[in-house]
Amino acid sequence: MPELPEVECVRRTLEPAVLGRAIVAVQINYAKAVLPDARAFADGLGGKSITATARHGKLLILGLDQGAFMTIHLRMTGQVIVADQAPQADHIHARIDLDDGQSLFYRDMRKFGRLNYCPDAQALQNGPLANMGPDALELEAEAFATLVGARGGKLKNVLLDQRVLAGVGNIYADESLHRAGLSPLADPRALSADDLDRLHRALRQTLLEALEQGGSSVRNFMDAHGRAGTFQHSHRVYRRTGQPCPVCGQPVERIVVAGRGTHFCPACQEKC
Template structure:
């Protein structure tokens, strides 16, 4: 599933490609993609005539902001957007087509068909699901050490599931949680509430630096992710721990191990990331 860096990269790409364009028509080819409203024809007609003014992001969700309405889109496993000439043949697995007045189309393709779209009146999208209960944005100014510590230190669950919980911190998924915990030398099974203030400070910095570097590299193309121009991300070449089971740890040389933590495959170095705290 695309995580914050991948969705942020798509956001930036779509900003270049579709901001300022006006929707002439919408065609929904797979109705279950549309979660709101439940009337597909209403979805198509309510978007017609609107101009895209901004592409925003909240966690792993895209916010396609128009003059009066906002489309909230989640890519899920393999959803992707692309801009094409309207007369170019529509490829398989294309489920929603937005035709613009300039003769181009924004097409949403999704092989797995897990993506979702919700349409709201402008400003209402942040007050209702799926965005209303999302947590701290790790690349925003509000993601201070104090705010992070307050959220995490109260959790008795293991630190990895705590970081994956989108109601606490948004945008983090399996790849970047493993990478941040490795940078911070924190075992993924440590209780979140048991982290010392020093460890929380190191982890906070590791989350920010990992995400910033991933965004700068265009995200990670582990499976099928590409941005809105069909380009792969490059951060997978910088991954220190994720996907390296059995290989030597790049910090200490110990073999990288993989286990299941909170139902997710988890990579870590048992020598660098011990179950004891840094101060024990």
């Protein structure tokens, strides 16, 4: 599933192609992919210009004139592609034609992703942004410690909770916990101030390094120009079960935490 670095890579590669462009036509091939419904989505976008691009957590946000917004949540296999002709691929659920002859294509093999038209900021806040915590890259260390350290349960579950911290998923939770030397099973309330500060720094460093390398293309992720990321080659523990930990050499183990495959080093990440 694309996480914060992957969505930010899409935003950065998408922005130069769409900023200032007017939407001249909208074609919906899979009605369930758009909200509130296909007609409202197409009518809302039609004739508007794209004035800004933004991201919050895993949510891609396109600002439109007249105070409107379009959001894209890629979920598991969503892709945003900008091209002057349709990609030679199936599962193209939406096409948005721009006034320079290029089009924005939305492709999604698993059909879990969603595009949403919001007529104003209130609709954006009450809809796609509802129940989202602060963005994982924008949260300062003190606020991070307050939010995460007050939660009960397992530490990895807290990092994955988008109501607490927006943008972190399975890959970057595992990678950040390993860098911080913390167990995914630790109780956040038992962590020291140093532990929480170390985790904040590890999370931020991991996300920024992933951004520099174009994200992780574990399954089918690509940016808006069809380029895969390379950060998967730098993963320390994620999907490296049985391989040596890059710090101590002990085999990486895999357990299931809240239904999610979780990878960690039992020596470097002893339970607190």
